[in-house]
Amino acid sequence: MRSAQQSLKRCIVSNSNISLLESTAPHENRAFIDRHPVVDQCRSVWQEFNLRIPQIAFYPDTVIPHSRYFREVFSVVDNNDIDAVLLTNERQSFGLERFRSARDLFLVPVVNVSGKPSVVADVDFSLKAPKSWVETASCIRKFRDRRARLSSRFLSPTAPAVRMMAYLFVSGEDLTPVRQPNSPYYYAYKGFPNTASATMVAEALANKGWLERSFFERYYKCAGCQSHRLTVREECPACRSPQLSEADLIHHYSCAQLSPEADFRRGTALICPKCSKQLRHYGKDYDKPGQIQVCARCKNTTSEPVIGFLCQDCGMHVSGDAASVADVFSYSLSNQSTALLSNDGEDVDRFPIAQLRYLPEELQKKIAQLSSLTGAASDFTLAEVHYGCRDQMLKTRGESDFIAMRKLLADNLQGILGEVGSVYSSREREYILFSGCDESGFTDYLKEALDHAESVLSDKLNPTLLVLWGTREKALS
Incomplete structure (x- = not known):
């Protein structure tokens, strides 16, 4: 992109400007009289990308190194007209999902200004790195342009x-493990700090054809805590x-004794433990055909040790086999889901027949019956247990x-729901369908x-709910 290259050349900051930024930053309670050159240079990058001064929300901290300059480069606002979320502390990224949900900010990029790597951020920004200004402007512009292409039905997603x-869709990226x-788990998904939750949602979408899978890596997991951190x-x-420990094997020719060298050793001499003869000449009296493993605990010897795993999180031992x-x-988004997300027309199936x-x-x-209707009559929410x-x-x-416990739970749940929702069972699990229901209102x-429904069961099933689809995606009031 020529404009990006040109803006990068124009915004290269001299070493003296960087030093000045580090040494002369005013205290937060002092008047900011003279704007630093970095501010103007960074603002020129916004203009190159046809951006206003990005309106942002800090998470979680508002006081960070050089925060005075950040407030000049970005515009901190309290409304919902926000272009990006600035992540100031990567160690608290676990709460980012709740913050974005409360502010309805899932469709704007997360800009990492903490100075440390973060898997949840869409781009890194540093006042000291002009290249990061260009990358941040490009990211904000991409999100803005792709939001404009997103169907209005999905601009405030709740499920x-x-x-x-x-x-x-708005990031233009695949859901890729980092x-x-x-x-x-040894990995996380970009944009989603809760790996377990993100995996469960992505798998449910892939099973229904909304996402397409591509193999990334294979791990072994602990049977106790599901951790992938196994030694x-x-x-x-x-x-x-x-x-x-490894030990040399000695083979005594005359009596065919084959044992670890330690069994033959008597001080400096080699004495056969079977026939008590002294072994004097290598190649004539004996040889060393190989090595063997000796266990220090039980003294067992083996030429083929087994493989085992030890969980570093809960300490559980698992045999290799x-x-x-x-x-x-x-x-990645399937063709069907891309078409659905980018189309405002009523002719798009809410839940593809395929x-x-x-x-x-x-x-x-x-x-299929609900999908054939129009308007509010076609709204439904589908959940999976x-x-x-x-x-x-x-x-x-x-x-x-x-299976018997599942059936009893399903019957109990249907009795409780009455006409509010319908419970359907497959071989693996139960589904709950709510016609014309807003997901945010019934969770x-x-x-x-x-x-x-579970309270009357003799054994607990620990049921949890995963909302697969909600066609009435509206902002929380």
Whole structure:
């Protein structure tokens, strides 16, 4: 982009300006009399990209190094007409999702000004790096232009699934894992600090055809806490101790004894533990055909140690042949979802017929019926029930008992919901359909209904709710 290159050349700051920025920044309580050259140079970049001075909200701190200059380069506002969120402390990024939800800021970029790497940010900005000014201006401009192409139905998304799809559309980027060593998963998704939640939503969307998967990496996960931080080690097959050491094997020709060298050693001499003869000449009396592993704990010897895993988060040990595999994917918008997000016309299916095959047959018919209607009559919200205790109950009680508990929960829930919503069951889980319902209005009610439906069960299923789709996406009043 020629204009970006030209603006970068014009905004190169001299070393003296950088030094001045570091040494003469005024205190926050002093009048800002003379504007620093950096401010004007950065503002010229905004103009090159046909941007107003970006209106921003700080998260979480408003006092940061050189914050006086940040308030000149950006415009801090309290309204909802915001161009970007400035992340000032990457260690508190876990609360960013709640902050953006409260302010309806999921469709503007997050600009990292903390000075440290952050996986949740869309771009990094530094007063000392002119290149970052150009990158930030380009990012804000891209988000602005793509928001203008987004269907008005999705400008204030409330359902997690819709938020993710709308964000991917306006960012113009795929949902790509970023390596994150301090995370128990070893990765995080750009723009979404909660890896577990983002993965669950993305997988649900991919299962319905709204997102397309691409393989990224494969990890082994802990059966106890699901962490991917596992230490891989060779272990003794007898006692599973990793305290193994290599030892030379000695083969005594005359009696065919084959043992570790330590079994032959008597001071400086080699005495056969089987026939008590002294071994004097290598190659004539004996040889050393290889090495063996000796366990310091149980003294067992083996030529083939086994592989084991030790979780660094909960300490659980897992045998190599019993470790579970966790595949990690990147996700991109499908052609169908791109068409839906960019089209304001009523002729666009709210729930594509091609995706109905994943749902129970009766639910397919109902959604097809709703999709054929127009206006408010076609509005519906679809939620999916997940069971946190599924794996544990399958191990302890078996599949038949688990299915029986699910059926009882579904019956109880339908009785509680009455005509408000309908419960449908597939082989794996339950779905709840609400016709003409705003997702923001029933979440608390449904959680209470789930808790009440589970309260009479002999075994807890720990049901949680994932909103897959809401066609009445409106801002919270």
